[in-house]
Amino acid sequence: MKSKMMIGMSLLIIFAMISNASACGYHIPHSVDSGYNMHWGGSVNSSFINELNAGINTWNALGKVNISKDTALTLQDITITYVNTYDPNEPTTPGVYNSNRNYIYFYKPVLDTFTYSERVKTATHELGHALGIGELSAFSGNIMKPGKSSQTYLGSKDKEVYNCLWR
Numbered sequence: 001m002k003s004k005m006m007i008g009m010s011l012l013i014i015f016a017m018i019s020n021a022s023a024c025g026y027h028i029p030h031s032v033d034s035g036y037n038m039h040w041g042g043s044v045n046s047s048f049i050n051e052l053n054a055g056i057n058t059w060n061a062l063g064k065v066n067i068s069k070d071t072a073l074t075l076q077d078i079t080i081t082y083v084n085t086y087d088p089n090e091p092t093t094p095g096v097y098n099s100n101r102n103y104i105y106f107y108k109p110v111l112d113t114f115t116y117s118e119r120v121k122t123a124t125h126e127l128g129h130a131l132g133i134g135e136l137s138a139f140s141g142n143i144m145k146p147g148k149s150s151q152t153y154l155g156s157k158d159k160e161v162y163n164c165l166w167r
Helices: 002-024 049-060 116-130 156-165
Strands: 037-041 066-069 078-083 095-098 103-107
Touching: 002 156, 049 066, 049 116, 095 116, 103 116
Parallel strands: 037 066, 037 078, 078 103
Antiparallel strands: 095 103
16 A cells, blocks of 8 residues: 555656646756756857857846856766858757757857847857747747847746746
8 A cells, every 4th residue: 555655656756747837838858957057068160159148148137047158077968059150950050959968059050140139049049948848839028938138137927937847
């Protein structure tokens, strides 16, 4: 009887975790370590660093996960790369988060056609994926809604999902 209760409780906990993950719009994996830090390294072109830093500052302002540059004293959680070539599978995408490799790729040929605000939105959007937030396709006015946009601030659904994930 005791083992059946333990199995039942375990299943209930697993179901609750899955339900919470779904409700949050969460997709596994993310690139945040157990200390709620995401240390990044890689090769970001100096012409894009301001946009990347603006995206980092936007998420850091929420105060739960700290995104910062990797140092000699930290372990790199994610690589952010600014590349000159297209991904043949995504030729018009300005950025891609690859959860299998913990990489964010930003594509210079596409970003060069964007305004400053559109590049900030792209950086903030891809960082949102690295934080575990999926596409919020049905919610206008949010950074995590896919597509080209000059929005540089988080929308209410962006914040809701982030706060659900990182309590």
